[in-house]
Every structure is written in structure tokens, then in C-alpha cells.
Amino acid sequence: MASPWVEDDEPTDWEGPAAADDDGQTGTPLPYVDPEVAAELAGEGPPVWMGTRWREIEAEHQWEAWNTLRRWVDWFVAEYRLVTSVVPPCWYKHSDLTAELYAAMCMEYKVWEEQAPGLGPMMMWHPHVEMLTARLRRMVDEAGCAKIGMHKEPEAYGDRPAFTLDYDEDDFTAWAGTTREQDTLERPEEGVQYLRARVLNGDGDEVAVSNPVGLAARRTPSKVTAEVVTTSSTPAEPSVRVLVSSTDASLEVEWQTSRDCEAWV
Structure with missing residues (x-):
């Protein structure tokens, strides 16, 4: 097909005949790109560390x-x-401010x-700027730097450094080492059925027994x-709903009408 931008029917350079590649496939040849230019273009983009967690950026x-x-x-x-009061000059000394600002930069x-x-800047960036500045303001207020006009180190309480927790190590170890399993059981047809759990070691020996739990048979009312309620009283097509209290799934509902609430059909 001739180019719409030229008057003759001769193919232009960019309309050259399809050429076969090394695999015998034909197609329009791509324009030549200098290898050095291609390498430079391939190198464009964010730094290699950007997008990495701030604490995981390599020392180099x-x-x-x-x-x-x-x-x-x-x-x-x-x-x-x-x-x-939103971003103090000492922001880089505060790990929370640094993390927040680094995430915002990314x-x-x-x-x-x-x-x-696109919609990204308006729908994603600017709404988050408002939330970001609110979080920064709270962090700076808690740090207290803006109030005194200079950097303030966090205060330690007792013998522990600031922002550390005084764990009950025995309690944490017991909690973290607790295995939690869950199962679904069926109630008995009648009476009460008791169950408990046994804990066995690798040799099959019993090392613990749980407390017993009793499951009673399901009670059927x-x-x-039955109760009928009006869900809509519009002039056209008013609607009602019936509420049936029963566990019998075989029950069916049959509607009746009456003029005097005495004779029903």
C-alpha cells in the first residue's frame, strides 16, 4: 500500500519489504540503534537501591x-x-520520619x-500527600523537636533504651511456642458427647491431656x-416478607388472603 504522505507509489525507506530474520520469520525491520545508545537508554530509570527497604540498602x-x-x-x-512542624531540619535523625519520606519519594x-x-498523580499522589503530612505532623509533635527549635533525643524510661519493650520472656516463649489447631465437630444425635485432646511425643507416649468438653445434642424448637412484616408500602407493588422460626428445612410457605381477617383463601 502506498504511503499517504507521498504522491508516487514507490515504497519509502520505512516501507521496505519484509525481511527474514535468522529464524526465517518475516516482518518490518526495526530501525538501527547504536549499541552505546541502546546501553545508555537501558540504564535509564531509578537508582538500583530505590524501592529497596531503607534499612536494607547496601552500604555502598x-x-x-x-x-x-x-x-x-x-x-x-x-x-x-x-x-x-511537619518536616523539621533534623528529620534524618528520626527513623520514622525518614521511612515516611523515603516511601513518599518512591x-x-x-x-x-x-x-x-493519567490519573495516578491526582488519584494516588495528592490524596496521599494530605495523609502523609498529617502523619508527619503527629510524628514531629511526639518527637518534640519543633517545640524547642532543635533536635531532641527520645527519652528513656527506667533502665531500658527508648522505644524498647520490657518483655516477660517466659510468657512470650510459652505463647510463641503454643501450637493452635482447630477442627469442626458434629453434635451427637442425642444426649451429651464428651471429647478431649491427647498430646503424644515422637515415641507415641502421652505427655499431656486437655480438659474435657461436652457437646449436647442439637435442640430443635x-x-x-411465622410473622409477616411490610417491607414497602408504596402505592404500586407494595411488598411483604414472612419470617419463619424453625430448623425444619422441609417447611413451605403458602400465602392466603382475606377481606375481614376471618375467612381466608
């Missing part, structure tokens, strides 16, 4: 990561006019990664009740 990349994050934070503060990059019009 940490200097670059800190400087990249600082440049982004400087842009973020200026772009969204953030005060020090997200901001992701929503613009495709470099094409002897009385069947």
Missing part, C-alpha cells in the same frame, strides 16, 4: 541514597510549603514513571412461628 549505596532523599525532601518542603516517582497523562 547509602551515601547516594541519603543525598538523593535529601534533595527530594528539599523539593517536597518547598513545593508543598511545609513548615518545620511513590511520587512511581506515579510519574510512565511519563504519560418444637414450636413453629
Whole structure:
């Protein structure tokens, strides 16, 4: 087919005949790309450490990561006019602020990664900026740095460092080592059925026995009740619903009408 942009019917360079590749397949040949240019294009994109958990960034990349994050934070503060009660100058000394800002940097990059019009920036980035700044403000308020105008180290209580838990090690070990299993049982047809669990070791010896639990036979209500309620009283097609109290699945509902609530048909 002739090109719509030329007047003659001669094929242009980009309309050359299909050529066969090494496998004998034919198709339109791709334009030539210099190997060095191709390598450069392939190298474009985020740094190798970006997207990795901040605590897992290799030592050789940490200097670059800190400087990249600082440049982004400087842009973020200026772009969204953030005060020090949201991002203080000592943000890098607070692991929670650093983690929050690093996650935000990764997200901001992701929503613009495709470099094409889309809903990502409006639907994902900007709504999260509002939530992000609220979380940052709370973190900074708890840290207390903005209140005194300088970095404040977290306060320790007792003999423990700040942000550490005083575990009851015996209790935790017992809880973590507890095996939990669950099963579904059937109630007996009549009377009560008791059951318990035995714990056996690798040699098949009993090492523990649980408390017994009794399961009584399922009770079937002897009385069947029915109640009709109005669910909609619209002028056209009003609707009602009947509630039947019974465990007998074989029951059926039959509707009746009456003019005087005495004679039913």
C-alpha cells in the first residue's frame, strides 16, 4: 500500500519489504540503534537501591541514597510549603520520619514513571500527600523537636533504651511456642458427647491431656412461628416478607388472603 504522505507509489525507506530474520520469520525491520545508545537508554530509570527497604540498602549505596532523599525532601518542603512542624531540619535523625519520606519519594516517582497523562498523580499522589503530612505532623509533635527549635533525643524510661519493650520472656516463649489447631465437630444425635485432646511425643507416649468438653445434642424448637412484616408500602407493588422460626428445612410457605381477617383463601 502506498504511503499517504507521498504522491508516487514507490515504497519509502520505512516501507521496505519484509525481511527474514535468522529464524526465517518475516516482518518490518526495526530501525538501527547504536549499541552505546541502546546501553545508555537501558540504564535509564531509578537508582538500583530505590524501592529497596531503607534499612536494607547496601552500604555502598547509602551515601547516594541519603543525598538523593535529601534533595527530594528539599523539593517536597518547598513545593508543598511545609513548615518545620511537619518536616523539621533534623528529620534524618528520626527513623520514622525518614521511612515516611523515603516511601513518599518512591511513590511520587512511581506515579510519574510512565511519563504519560493519567490519573495516578491526582488519584494516588495528592490524596496521599494530605495523609502523609498529617502523619508527619503527629510524628514531629511526639518527637518534640519543633517545640524547642532543635533536635531532641527520645527519652528513656527506667533502665531500658527508648522505644524498647520490657518483655516477660517466659510468657512470650510459652505463647510463641503454643501450637493452635482447630477442627469442626458434629453434635451427637442425642444426649451429651464428651471429647478431649491427647498430646503424644515422637515415641507415641502421652505427655499431656486437655480438659474435657461436652457437646449436647442439637435442640430443635418444637414450636413453629411465622410473622409477616411490610417491607414497602408504596402505592404500586407494595411488598411483604414472612419470617419463619424453625430448623425444619422441609417447611413451605403458602400465602392466603382475606377481606375481614376471618375467612381466608
